[in-house]
Amino acid sequence: MRTVNPTTNEELRTYDLDSAAAVEGTLDRAADGFVAWRETPITDRQERVAAIADVLRENLEEYAALMTREMGKPLDQSRGELEKCAWVCEFYAEHAAEFLQDDHVGVHPEATTKVAYEPLGPLVAVMPWNYPFWQVLRVAAPTLAAGNVMLLKHAPNVTGCAKTIEAVLDDAGFPDGVFQTLVVEPETIHDVIADDRVAAVTLTGSTRAGSAVAETAGKHLKPSVLELGGSDPFVVLDDAPIDRAVDVGVDARTKNNGQACIAAKRFIVVDDVYDEFRDAFVDAMADLTVGDPTDPATDVGPMARDDLLDELDQQVKETVDAGADVVLGGEPLDRDGNFYPPTVLENVPGDAPAACDELFGPVASLFRVPDEAAAVALANDTEYGLGASVWTSDDARAERVAGELEAGAVFANDLVQSHPRLPFGGVKRSGYGRELGEQGIKAFTNEKTVWLSPPDGLD
Template structure:
């Protein structure tokens, strides 16, 4: 397993994949540790998260640089990602005791009835490369707090990040079997899911990967949570504050080099402000600096791999062939590394690639619509439903439109983002289940009904 810097093509490190025997030993450690970890008081488990948060902040520059080198994230965004991981650890350290507390329910006068929240056991997390720390910690923090133990199958191009996460949790006091990285190929995932010692699976990734994992887990009757792709609409109404909206639009499309499931991808703009929005948007996208992700001045780094850039460019070419116009960018940059420039397409046919597929890079499809009603129709005309945003000066109108979106995470005058305090996840082909907040910690627990009848012991 090789870690390669996408900016330079330099091989950073190689890692031996785990053998079947090593995977078996890891699963056995997970089972053994679960028996003890679940019995620790929740406050003690949360203490590990507090220590992990401190270590993450101490090492934020180191881990931010690691992400820049492994998958091309601009360094400041990498450091910010590590800080966000510290936040989710602190959030669950503070809230998990309350979220896992027994829920007493009134029933019969002579009975005590409650719902307890009990861990399931070893949970497998299949995680992507685009947010190599955050995606893992938003799984690890609630599950470790709940008393589960974690097994991480990370993307094959970020093995260094995977091992760094295991290291920081171990240094924070998590026992060896509480969180383990499995350096295995995607082809070995099915056998891990099928193993009786694994009790549940969560995946963040492509729709294709989600279907495969869900099929295998379904045969084994194991709980799954899937966070899959997105083609998020960014709806601009006629009363939107254009200057501020454009600033947010650029960030929404190009953060993480445009490689984000919840990036704004389809910019649906009402006709009366279309020209002004487009002119400002193209100018702002053109002003972005594309370059070395380790340079603090860089806004957009390389795509994570050459093949990913080629797939993105193919989507652009197919859309242009279908009738879209290139207002900015549209060709890979002539330099070493898989650099794709900020790109804006206009006159986008609604059945073209950039309107129907997830574009995983800094390519924006700008779509003109006559009015709000059509904007909502276009926004919902997708097989995906992860996030959506609407931009307007009328907050009541904005909330009404947000409620009309067919998506899991809907924002008014803010781009879509994940936040430990609110549930995160999608509908339609963007997956099911929720991460973060109270909903996230309850996904992989047994919500057990306990009924204690006092009738036989009453005088």
Template sequence: MDVVDPATGETVETYEEDDAADVEDALDRAEAAFDSWRERPRREREELLVSAAEILRDRKSEYAELMTREMGKPIEQAEGEIEKCAWVCEHYAEFASAYLEDEYHPSPPGSEVKTSYEPLGPVLAVMPWNFPFWQVFRFAAPNLVAGNVGLLKHASNVPGCALAIEEVLRDAGFPEDAFQTLLIPSDLVEDAIDDDRVKATTLTGSGPAGSAVASASGKRIKKSVLELGGSDPFVVLDDADLETTIEEGVWARNQNSGQSCIAAKRFVVHDDVYDEFVSGLVEGAEALTVGDPTDRDTEVGPQASADLMAELHDQVERSVEAGATLETGGEPLDRDGAFYPPTVLTDVPDDAPAARDELFGPVAAVFRVDDEEEAIERANDTRFGLGGSVWTTDRERGERLAHEIDAGCVYVNRVVASDPRVPFGGVGISGFGRELSEAGIKEFVNRKTVWVQ
């Protein structure tokens, strides 16, 4: 696996791929590790998560630089990602026992009936490159503390991050085989899922990848959780606080260089404030600093690869050809690296890629609506259903409309974000199942009824 720095186009590291024999050995070791790991007291497992959080913070600069080198994340955002990983470890260290406590049920006199939450075994996680530490830790922290063991197939452009995560957990005191990285190509994933030793699967990534993993898992009747793409609506009502809404909207579209499933992608704006909002959005996009991701002044770094940037640019060009108006951006920057500027499209036709597909980069599509009914209709005019947001000074109005948006999570006057304290996941082609909070830790457990007479 060659690691290409997307800011320079240079190959900076090469890793040897694992083969089928390596996978077989890893599965043997995972199965053996599970037999002992599941018996460790939960309090001990929680303490190891605390140690992992401490290591993450101690090595924050090192791991942030690794992230930036492999997939181009601006360095301050990379450091923030490491902090968030430490947070999810600490969250489950504090709350896992409460989340997994036995639940007692009404029963006849002299009997005791309860639900116990017991681990399943080795879980295969197929993870993406855009948040290369966070996506993995939001899987690893709850599942390891629940007593499962993990097998990670990470994206092929971030092998260093994958191995670093394994290092964190090993150095924190987790058993060596409780969490293993498999540097394998995608064509070996289905064989791993097909193996009896793998008890469940989870994937964060594209729709086609999710469909493949879900199909392979379903064929073997194995539990799976999918968090797939999104085309989140950012609904701006006529009574929104425009100064704040514009500022948050610029960030919501361009954070992580626009490469986020829950980034705001379709801006649905009431006619009364449309012109002012578009003007502010364009001004804000043009003010962002695009450049070297190792520079702390950089707000938007490169796209993760030249191929991904080319795909994004093709979507923009086809949207403009279909009739969209290019307000700013829209052309790769004339410099080394995969740099694409923050871009704003208006007058987007319904059949244009910017309206129908997920644009995984710093491109905002803006739609004008006459009233809140049309806003909800436009917000729901998508196959996706990951997240969304509503912006209004009337909190009750915002909450009412939040219930009308078809998505796994809707935020009122706040940018959509994943948070260890609340469930995260989508509906429609954005996936199924939930991560984080109590819901997430209970996805890969046996909810066992125990009746004692």
């Protein structure tokens, strides 16, 4: 595995792939580790999860710099990601026992009937590069607190982050075999998922990758959770707070260099306020500084890999060839590194990539619609359904429209985001299952019905 600094395209480090024997040893340690870890009192497991937060904060600057070197996000955003990781660990350290306590259900006055939540076993987590610490720890915190163990297959370009996360959990006192990293090619992970020692799988990534992993998991009858791509609509109605919508919209499209599954991608604006929103939005996008992500003045850093830059450039070119207009940006910057500028497209045809596909970079597509009904229809006219936002000054209208939007999460007058206390996931081709919240910790448990009748039976 080779990691490259996307700001300079200079090689950072190479890592040896795990041999077949090494993978076999990792699976054995996971199986053995699970036997002991599931019997560890949950209070002890919670203490270890809480200790992750301590290690992260003690080494925050070191880990943030690593993240920025490997995938290019602005350094301050790397710090913010680590703080959020510490938060999710503290959340499950506080609430895991509460979430996993038995649910007692009254069925018969002489019987004890309950639902118990028991761990399944080793979990394979296939994780992406765009939030290299958060994506892993938002799964690891609840999974490990619940008594499962975890095998991480991270994206190759953030292998350094993967190795560091493993070291973090070691420093936090987790026993051998509870959290391990696999450095393997993508095709190898299917053999790992199929292995009898593996109980379940979770993936965050592209729809194509999710479909392949789901096929393998389904063939072997193993539960899976998939958090896949998105083409989130950002719906601006005629009574929207335009100034705030513009500010949040720019952030929603360019945060993490535009490389987020829940980034706002399709800006659907009703005709009455389209020109006002468009002009302010374009000006705000043009004011962003593109540059070295270690520079505090930088708003947008490089794309994480050169192939991702090429793919985004091709999607924009195809959209323009189909008839769209470039209002701002529209081509890679002529400098070292994988830099693509904040870009705004309008008059996007309905069959163009910017309307149909996920553009994973700082490219916003504007759509003018006549009214609310047309806005909702266009927002739902996609194969994706991860997040959505609606902008209006009317609370009742916001709640009604939120109910009409087809997505796993809808935010009114705010940025679509994941939150430790709330379930997170998508519908349609954005995946299935939920992470975070109470739902996230129960996702990989056996919801076991327990019925205890007295020795002499029930009357």
